Amino acid sequence: MQSLINEEDFIDNAYDKLAYLIPRKGLNDIKGMDYLAFSAYIGDPNVAPGGWTTIRNLFDHIHVSDQDSILDVGSNTGHSSFLIEYYSQAKVVGIDIRKDLVQIAEKIAKEISSKAEFYDCDIKALPFDDETFSIITTTGTLAFLSEGHDKALCEMRRVLKEDGIVIDTCLYYEKEPPEHIVKEASKVLESDILDYNLEEYIKLYKKCGFQVKKSYALPTLQNKTTQNEVIDLIVQREEYLCELENQPFESEVKELLQEKMCRMFDTFSKNDEYVKGEVLFFEKSSLGRI
Template sequence: MKYMDMLALLGVGGAHPGGLHLTKRLLEKEEITSETSILDIGCGTGQTSAYLYCRYGCEITACDINATMVQKANKRFKQLKLPCKAIIEDIEDLSFDDESFDIILLESVAAFTNLSSSLRECKRVLKKGGIILAIETVKEPQMTEEDERLVSEFYHFQSIPNEMEWVEYWKKAGFSTVVSRHEHKIEEEGENIDFGTDFDLSDEIPSNVYDLLDDHERLTKKYQNLLGFCIFRCIS
């Protein structure tokens, strides 16, 4: 049982730093019309994709490597009567043609992958002048090698770069402009629903899923000052 399997079985939506609230803030700064083609990689249960279609009426392609997440995203689209469909894709080997999308969204996705492969694939399928918006985990300077090892083993991160290491990965993948903003946490505004996490529980959930959830909450508290996140806006 891996952390991502737990998220899928619990049907967690909005699990990335800042939740839907932060995603909305980032999207509002972009020029999105009904003609804009957006690829939502690691779409999870489809929360962001559903919002994008309802808000902008744009062309959405939702994908995730986890079949349970894809099933739950399609369930969400069907319930909302949206003409969207989620499909299974591997960010390190995408099936899309070169220069297919205007915008790519990565909400806490790339850190779980081989960055050299995944960021290069994103660059390939992004149109010239296209934009990637990414919200990704970064390690703080005080994190020790042992801390990094323990966190990586639990979450199955392939790496936890710091902010400048992330920037170098983006540049090596071929992005001409990389703007980053380092955050430690997003201050919540009262009872704003956009900060909440929604759930779509599977019919059968093994008991060790809840053990893993307890471990996640414990690690989150223990390493709250050692892990932050960055918002990256990268232009192809």
């Protein structure tokens, strides 16, 4: 794939498909959307902390060939899997517990001629044989599990090859946040957030038979576009998509979109004051490839 299309065109094409493949919804449908469904609806692929450049930079730190098999845990709408496939040329399998998001990923895969495969399944009960994958990637999925972190990690260890690695692009609390900040973020996400610091996060892995071999901090992102500018751009695109589908873009829908986006962005902005990102590389043996 990488030889047929340049990076910028590939990313633009994959990202654009998300908004265009989801039919426009009415007021009540949008009201009922949870965080992940709404993010997909407004064209946010939830790739990783730091976006697509985070995925690209992973492959500066490990050797990957087209003979490798990579499991992308928490693949959402598939964009992290598409980027991993693009940069690694390896076989990629994405999993997510949300069937609706997996179905979107499968549609986009067809549109962009991706060979990535997607399964809707629970990380705590993976439908794969022992030692299937040479690499497992996850973009902070553990932090959003309400329970069963040990079981999830034991399953990841089971399907990882003996000399394999896990790459976790995680967000953690660098300083302890006020309780109301965590509660509000959990409410927006509709999932209890794992409010661990980095040491506690690493201990989760060690408890389940992993050892950390390498790590590096994610750079602090400087947003060049303001929150209001982002919201305006999304609203303009929504109006355009409604026109394409011959649907009216009602003022109530516009106001609801703006309201939901404002709440989401404001909540995460406050939470981000206490959060840092780290890319962690784990092995389950001393035979690793790092």
